[in-house]
Amino acid sequence: MPSQDTIALGIDIGGSGIKGAPVDVRTGRLRRERHKIPTPAVSTPVAVAAVVEAIADHFAADLPPDAPIGVTIPAVVQHGVVRTAANIDASWIDVDGQLLLSEALGRRCLLVNDADAAGVGEERFGAAKDEHGFVVVTTLGTGIGVALIHQGVLVPNAELGHLQMHGKDAEKQAAASIKDKQGLSYAQWAERLQAYYTLLESLLWPDLIVVGGGVSRSADKFLPLLRLRTPIVPATLRNTAGIIGAAALAAGYPGTTPYLRSSMTAPASAPTTMTAVSDMTQTDSTIATPIGP
Numbered sequence: 001m002p003s004q005d006t007i008a009l010g011i012d013i014g015g016s017g018i019k020g021a022p023v024d025v026r027t028g029r030l031r032r033e034r035h036k037i038p039t040p041a042v043s044t045p046v047a048v049a050a051v052v053e054a055i056a057d058h059f060a061a062d063l064p065p066d067a068p069i070g071v072t073i074p075a076v077v078q079h080g081v082v083r084t085a086a087n088i089d090a091s092w093i094d095v096d097g098q099l100l101l102s103e104a105l106g107r108r109c110l111l112v113n114d115a116d117a118a119g120v121g122e123e124r125f126g127a128a129k130d131e132h133g134f135v136v137v138t139t140l141g142t143g144i145g146v147a148l149i150h151q152g153v154l155v156p157n158a159e160l161g162h163l164q165m166h167g168k169d170a171e172k173q174a175a176a177s178i179k180d181k182q183g184l185s186y187a188q189w190a191e192r193l194q195a196y197y198t199l200l201e202s203l204l205w206p207d208l209i210v211v212g213g214g215v216s217r218s219a220d221k222f223l224p225l226l227r228l229r230t231p232i233v234p235a236t237l238r239n240t241a242g243i244i245g246a247a248a249l250a251a252g253y254p255g256t257t258p259y260l261r262s263s264m265t266a267p268a269s270a271p272t273t274m275t276a277v278s279d280m281t282q283t284d285s286t287i288a289t290p291i292g293p
Contacts, residue, residue, distance in 0.1 A: 009069045010247030015087030020055040022062045023247035028125025043088045045095050049104045056105050069107050070246030072114040076157045080111050102267045110250040114242050115139050116156050119147020121245030122210050126237040133207030140213040144171040170196045176215040190225035201230045210235050
């Protein structure tokens, strides 16, 4: 089995499913087929932690004893503390999710914004792997996630899907879910994407824009309709980008952002029971205290 420095488990918490796989962080390749479990209908920290634990247990035989685990979440994460809640229960807000998961799993754990993890996956191993300048990775799904990576360094928690466009959040007008909900044709949707990406490139001046999310499988139907000065390409890792990026960040390979690496949390003791985890989210005031930079 490869050394623990080259293998990490990536787990991606989504609104409908939680999926994971062990990753060879030297190559970005999954070492086993993804394992997926539906996200609990009420996605509280305790309920989600139990599913994450089940996925980690599923791959226990495939992981070195001290392999780290990277976990994505659809939220702003500051030093392990969840600050917002999108497509997960609001009870996550101000919970030290990284500590909670580390204690539940009994391993070093890194909790990271889902778009940031997907961005790192694409920048390290996917569509942007040969771009050494400023890369913007967007994920078009229920909302719009944005990852900013400059010369290999992630600037976390950009949340630029909430840029104001025509007086409203951009993702409320241009996310892939809005296309489906309103029955927009690709041409109609492309007009909204044109406005959004024009705004994004006028603010950031990136060298490359990568478009991810499930809809990127149909990129040929809408990307050619956009007229931008910045090259814009579809993601290549698709629905494995978050898993791969989270694993790479947790393993610190290659060139992981110091901000994230220093936030890694090791379990204080043997894995806790889920009852104890529940108690942590209810009463311990330290859960809402950011771990040091």
